[in-house]
Amino acid sequence: MDVKYVNAFIAGLIEVSGMLGINSLARTGLNKRDHLKTENDVNIILGLVGDLKGNVVLSMQETTAMKVASKMMGGMPVTEFDVMPKSALCELSNMANGRSASELEKIGVMTSITPPTLIHGRNMISLISQVETVVVQFSAQEGGLELNIAIED
Amino acid sequence: MKGLRKDGRAIRVMAVDDSPVTRKMIKKALVPEGFEIVGEAGNGRDAVELCEKIDPDIITMDVTMPIMDGLEAALIIKQKNPRQKIIMLSAMSDQNIVEEAMSRGINHFCSKPFTAGDMVAKIMQVISE
């Protein structure tokens, strides 16, 4: 996978998070995913079709997810991981990927994106798009986030 | 046993699919009938290379694969050896690719899902042509 595609997804997430009040988000690492197990119980998936084909998954732990959602909702306390925080996180992911898609468009890469779906569970294993997955790690005041990018170019 | 040529030798099949599970499914359909799986590849580029080395009687070629898709690989293989027999395996979502393949002379298809019987019958039909 070309690094310029990865960069478009990183830029989209950082920019949109900042707009939504998650100001401290910073990239901390990047590596290839080498196992199926994930420690994260919240995963938001979007699909891409077009010049790029695959899935992008934003993952975090539930405690982080609730803090992020709370920040997005102007500091309103979130004590339960129900429809409200789930909708907020889907919206974050949707906006970030929309931003990434326009970044990609600027370099001539056209894609269309599915609406996001949030997967919540414990002790999860996953296989994303059945292709090699790049994992970008981020840290923020609210906790750690991971962006799994599994696309064929 | 259907998977034998007139001289009693096993028909030599090369299975190309990006999913190892689908390759196993093809093996499961063919080996009990006497066919021999002489090679496997997970993308079009590897298929082109392997085909030259092992010279199979017939190739089952998935359409949608990473790195190089099945249509491109089939066209390269046919260019090198016009007599190479190839069956394309396609899910129905590949319809526009099927049409393009037909227009370029790749005209044997087995659509997914297929039964073991469908696959055997298709191979025997193409081999006998």
Next chain:
Amino acid sequence: MDLAQTIAPFVRASNHVFKQLLDLNINKGQAEPEGDNFVSQGFTVMVGLTGGWQGWFFLDMSQDTAIKLAGLMTGEAYDNVDNEEVLLAGAEIANIISGNALTDINNLNSGVSIRLTPPSVFAGEGMSMFNVKLNAYSVLLQTDAGNIKINVVMKEAK
């Protein structure tokens, strides 16, 4: 857009694919209400849909059923969903069902031209999927390998 246009083609395709690919009959199908979330039985394959209509197809079963289906597909014995081949088998089944269903949908609804993303597979405990456009009803398909649940999220693209 109604259930006959969205979920029914996936039910028909599932019937056909389970029979052809795995020699598995669907003994009975019934609607099952879902709440705000699609509740997984432990193993869910998701295929994204884009085009004039966009959304998701969910193919869901227990981990035990997923292991059985993989065995039916390859003829090998599996004992855990940790085995990548069990995940790949689920992905391939969902991919073929979606391909068949979309051919129907695209033929019956001119101009929608839906295309598929590659499948992703999730297995875990207490899993649920949230999407605002989730169908209020899933369809539960009873087979000898266990219950298979499907749902479709579909909306018109902006």
